[in-house]
Amino acid sequence: MNKWRNIFLAESTLVPLAAILLGLLTGALAMLAGGFDPLLAYQSLLKKVFGNAYNFGETIRQITPLIFTGLSVAFAFRTGLFNIGAEGQFIMGMLASVYIGIVFDLPAYIHAPLAILAGALAGGLWGAIAGYLKAARGVHEVITTIMMNWIALYLANYILASFLVPEGKQNSEPVKETAVITIGWLSQMFDSARLHWGTLLALIAAVVFYVLLWKTKLGFELRAVGFNPHASEYAGMNVNKNVVNAMLIGGMFAGIGGACETLGVFHYMSISAAMPGYGMDGIAVALIGGNTPLGVILGAILFGMLSFGASGMKFGAGVPVELIRVVIASVIFFVAAHGIVRYLLKPVLAKQKEGS
Amino acid sequence: MEKLALFFPFFLSFFYAFFISSANGVNCLDQGQTVVEMRGITKRFPGIVANDNVNLVVRKGEIHALLGENGAGKSTLMNILFGLYQPDEGQIFINGKEVQITNPNVANELGIGMVHQHFMLVEPFTVTENIILGNEPRSGLKIDINKAARQVVELSHRYGLKVDPHAKIENISVGMQQRVEILKTLYRGADILIFDEPTAVLTPQEIHELIEIMRNLVKEGKTIILITHKLKEIMAACDRVTIIRRGKVIDSLAVADTNPDELAAKMVGREVTFRVEKKPSVPKDVILSVENVTTMGNRGVNALNGISFEVRAGEILGIAGVEGNGQSELIEVLTGLRKVQEGTIRLNGKEITNQSPRVISESGLSHIPEDRHKRGLVLDFSMSENMVLETYFHPEFNQKGFLNYEAIDKHAERLIKEFDVRTPSIHTPARALSGGNQQKAIIAREVDKNPDLLIAAQPTRGLDVGAIEFIHKRLIEQRDKGKAVLLISLELDEIMNVSDRIAVIYEGKIVGIVDPKETDEQELGLMMSGGKTMSGGGNG
Numbered sequence: 001m002n003k004w005r006n007i008f009l010a011e012s013t014l015v016p017l018a019a020i021l022l023g024l025l026t027g028a029l030a031m032l033a034g035g036f037d038p039l040l041a042y043q044s045l046l047k048k049v050f051g052n053a054y055n056f057g058e059t060i061r062q063i064t065p066l067i068f069t070g071l072s073v074a075f076a077f078r079t080g081l082f083n084i085g086a087e088g089q090f091i092m093g094m095l096a097s098v099y100i101g102i103v104f105d106l107p108a109y110i111h112a113p114l115a116i117l118a119g120a121l122a123g124g125l126w127g128a129i130a131g132y133l134k135a136a137r138g139v140h141e142v143i144t145t146i147m148m149n150w151i152a153l154y155l156a157n158y159i160l161a162s163f164l165v166p167e168g169k170q171n172s173e174p175v176k177e178t179a180v181i182t183i184g185w186l187s188q189m190f191d192s193a194r195l196h197w198g199t200l201l202a203l204i205a206a207v208v209f210y211v212l213l214w215k216t217k218l219g220f221e222l223r224a225v226g227f228n229p230h231a232s233e234y235a236g237m238n239v240n241k242n243v244v245n246a247m248l249i250g251g252m253f254a255g256i257g258g259a260c261e262t263l264g265v266f267h268y269m270s271i272s273a274a275m276p277g278y279g280m281d282g283i284a285v286a287l288i289g290g291n292t293p294l295g296v297i298l299g300a301i302l303f304g305m306l307s308f309g310a311s312g313m314k315f316g317a318g319v320p321v322e323l324i325r326v327v328i329a330s331v332i333f334f335v336a337a338h339g340i341v342r343y344l345l346k347p348v349l350a351k352q353k354e355g356s
Numbered sequence: 357m358e359k360l361a362l363f364f365p366f367f368l369s370f371f372y373a374f375f376i377s378s379a380n381g382v383n384c385l386d387q388g389q390t391v392v393e394m395r396g397i398t399k400r401f402p403g404i405v406a407n408d409n410v411n412l413v414v415r416k417g418e419i420h421a422l423l424g425e426n427g428a429g430k431s432t433l434m435n436i437l438f439g440l441y442q443p444d445e446g447q448i449f450i451n452g453k454e455v456q457i458t459n460p461n462v463a464n465e466l467g468i469g470m471v472h473q474h475f476m477l478v479e480p481f482t483v484t485e486n487i488i489l490g491n492e493p494r495s496g497l498k499i500d501i502n503k504a505a506r507q508v509v510e511l512s513h514r515y516g517l518k519v520d521p522h523a524k525i526e527n528i529s530v531g532m533q534q535r536v537e538i539l540k541t542l543y544r545g546a547d548i549l550i551f552d553e554p555t556a557v558l559t560p561q562e563i564h565e566l567i568e569i570m571r572n573l574v575k576e577g578k579t580i581i582l583i584t585h586k587l588k589e590i591m592a593a594c595d596r597v598t599i600i601r602r603g604k605v606i607d608s609l610a611v612a613d614t615n616p617d618e619l620a621a622k623m624v625g626r627e628v629t630f631r632v633e634k635k636p637s638v639p640k641d642v643i644l645s646v647e648n649v650t651t652m653g654n655r656g657v658n659a660l661n662g663i664s665f666e667v668r669a670g671e672i673l674g675i676a677g678v679e680g681n682g683q684s685e686l687i688e689v690l691t692g693l694r695k696v697q698e699g700t701i702r703l704n705g706k707e708i709t710n711q712s713p714r715v716i717s718e719s720g721l722s723h724i725p726e727d728r729h730k731r732g733l734v735l736d737f738s739m740s741e742n743m744v745l746e747t748y749f750h751p752e753f754n755q756k757g758f759l760n761y762e763a764i765d766k767h768a769e770r771l772i773k774e775f776d777v778r779t780p781s782i783h784t785p786a787r788a789l790s791g792g793n794q795q796k797a798i799i800a801r802e803v804d805k806n807p808d809l810l811i812a813a814q815p816t817r818g819l820d821v822g823a824i825e826f827i828h829k830r831l832i833e834q835r836d837k838g839k840a841v842l843l844i845s846l847e848l849d850e851i852m853n854v855s856d857r858i859a860v861i862y863e864g865k866i867v868g869i870v871d872p873k874e875t876d877e878q879e880l881g882l883m884m885s886g887g888k889t890m891s892g893g894g895n896g
């Protein structure tokens with residue numbers, strides 16, 4: 001009992017929670033200013049998310065890729081790198097998995113895993129390129145990953161148009177049945193919401209994240225390099241190799257996310273003018289989650305609920321969908337500006353200290 | 357008229373008496389007036405009471421030393437006075453009035469200035485720009501830089517702080533940068549100046565100059581609080597000294613009434629020896645041999661110019677020299693952190709020239725780095741993790757890529773006990789330890805690797821007497837176990853006391869090798885400045 005109380009009253013839990021509340025409050029003020037009823041809006045948001053089985057299932061679908069991209073950003077961050085490229089890594093994961101899914105003919109127990117593996121490798125490679133450029137040439141990863149995002153988008157469009165999309169169409173052919181990872185019976189339970197094995201993979205990925213960073217030799221090196229490259233060099237670690245490794249692994253998380261999205265949800269990939277956006281949201285998820293695996297999962301749940309529930313706000317309270325972006329932005333603002341939150345929480349935290 | 361004449365001498369004597377008494381009164385006030393009083397200050401950090409009911413009285417026009425070991429709570433107390441921390445309990449009086457110093461701006465307004473241990477300067481800016489930053493004289497919308505420069509020159513003349521107002525910070529020496537920090541506080545009108553361990557980064561020459569500057573400041577009516585753990589400086593420069601041990605005030609006394617031995621005992625809580633006890637060395641085989649090594653420094657010129665020397669098992673070779681004569685590059689070359697252009701380095705007869713740090717470390721070389729925060733520790737790692745920073749991949753800690761944290765923790769427990777590292781727990785981040793304990797931890801880690809050669813670079817920089825004694829003992833212990841020790845230090849006392857042979861480095865070369873028993877500071881100083889070359893002992 002006491003333990004749980006302590007967890008919930010700990011500063012590391014209290015501050016993000018307060019930030020989220022403040023964010024929602026700011027969003028409410030924005031709605032009031034626009035002449036909407038914020039209470040009704042948030043009610044409709046919740047109703048949308050929890051109202052029926054289909055929407056609940058779809059919310060889970062929305063959360064899944066955010067876990068992957070959140071882990072991708074958080075992993076890089078733990079090793080001292082700022083991965084803005086989860087977007088591009090996600091796209092490359094989609095592309096590779098769709099390619100394997102369409103072109104190969106294999107039994108299901110090989111085909112789907114192979115397609116996911118291809119997605120992981122493609123995303124990882126995409127990240128590793130930025131890592132290599134940093135290690136070998138000293139180019140800052142923020143710049144290269146942003147550039148790699150656009151390269152990924154247009155490269156994917158080019159490959160789709162040239163090889164995978166029939167003339168005159170926008171969408172590729174569907175992947176073979178054997179590569180699909182949708183869970184049929186579960187989808188049926190949720191009124192054919194698109195639920196897939198990727199969600200389970202995302203949770204496993206969070207565990208892998210934890211074990212890799214905090215239990216293995218590789219993780220020891222990655223964290224050391226992230227905290228202090230000079231001391232790592234002194235201790236005989238290969239700093240450059242670790243930078244590439246970190247981006248490779250981070251990219252793999254995003255790549256698997258992309259693969260699951262195509263194999264589990266759409267079963268095809270479209271020529272697209274815009275980025276899917278999961279990578280950018282992943283930055284926010286990682287930030288809210290404090291770059292811990294559990295935090296990332298919780299952050300993704302919040303984000304998924306907000307962005308999926310936004311359409312409910314439109315129906316229920318007439319609030320434009322864009323307004324949810326204001327809420328999300330405010331939450332991010334308050335998480336990033338945790339100094340403000342700490343200041344507001346001062347009396348509570350002070351009492352905490354006395355108590356302990 | 358007569359009456360008046362009669363009264364005149366009376367008047368005169370009355371006036372005279374009044375004048376004398378008032379002059380006396382002013383004098384009394386000037387000397388004895390309390391400018392800073394801290395009463396019953398208590399400050400707690402998680403798991404530690406950094407200041408425990410501390411009382412401090414500083415009088416106008418004195419240089420007041422705050423003496424204490426690392427982690428005693430000196431910086432904390434002064435950070436409270438400067439408004440960086442808020443005390444949990446206690447009161448502060450400035451010039452007799454109680455004040456709440458909620459932030460450094462309030463401190464500024466009260467005339468309190470602080471020169472921190474780590475300088476806070478903008479490197480690409482000029483001296484003048486740094487001094488006026490945040491407080492710029494303007495003409496219209498523009499900063500009047502000429503006027504500012506004139507003010508800086510005026511201030512620097514007044515207090516004897518010579519600086520070039522137009523030089524860039526990145527191009528001036530550490531000693532100069534410190535002057536800029538002092539000028540910054542004076543420019544903001546500080547009357548009470550706090551120096552946090554100002555001499556830790558200075559050469560002996562610069563320390564002399566700083567003491568001169570402090571005397572000038574006091575002459576001009578300033579009051580100085582000097583944080584230090586160097587007894588020599590207190591004896592040379594200060595009027596009063598307050599000793600703090602583990603957060604508590606032990607004593608406060610006039611420097612004239614005490615001596616270094618008494619101060620050291622009060623600071624550490626026991627008797628300390630300044631002499632390093634050691635037997636004569638018994639040198640055996642050559643462990644490290646450096647032959648004609650040349651390497652490029654960061655400035656694009658050769659930092660090492662064909663340097664040669666040897667270190668044998670069972671001896672401590674000390675390398676003396678003025679900072680910037682190739683010491684840092686020498687260490688980097690020996691440990692694999694910098695590439696050699698020419699020459700060879702052998703460890704135990706095996707060539708290690710331009711090998712990776714890991715290969716060199718595994719060949720039997722340990723290294724106590726000169727910058728423990730930059731190289732020696734991952735400050736955000738736990739103590740436990742830091743203790744295996746170079747050995748985590750050994751089979752005892754690493755099984756098929758998975759780390760055995762149980763073994764790692766056990767290893768840390770043992771080292772921390774053996775080397776008396778004071779830390780709340782092995783899971784505490786290294787950042788939370790005091791400098792002395794961080795250094796002890798590094799030494800524990802390096803010595804435990806059981807190296808054939810131990811390189812100790814500035815091993816006692818910024819440490820207090822107790823820790824210095826401990827570290828010197830450990831170095832000599834290594835020697836007595838038949839290991840080779842290479843000691844590189846800017847502290848001449850340390851080199852003279854600990855080394856068995858002294859090699860003097862000048863402009864990337866060894867200009868002479870001398871026996872510490874047959875030399876003195878004079879001779880070494882001359883060699884260090886390139887004024888004298890010994891052809892006999894040196895082979896460089």
Ligand SMILES: Nc1ncnc2c1ncn2[C@@H]1O[C@H](COP(=O)(O)OP(=O)(O)O)[C@@H](O)[C@H]1O
Pocket residue numbers: 401402404405406424425426427428429430431432433788789790
């Ligand atoms: N911001 C802080 N948070 C937690 N502990 C601190 C902090 N600052 C100092 N301490 C602890 O307080 C004690 C006194 O530190 P400090 O005042 O820096 O000592 P000194 O300057 O005498 O070496 C040390 O044990 C140190 O670890």
Ligand SMILES: [Mg+2]
Pocket residue numbers: 427430431432473552
């Ligand atoms: Mg200090």
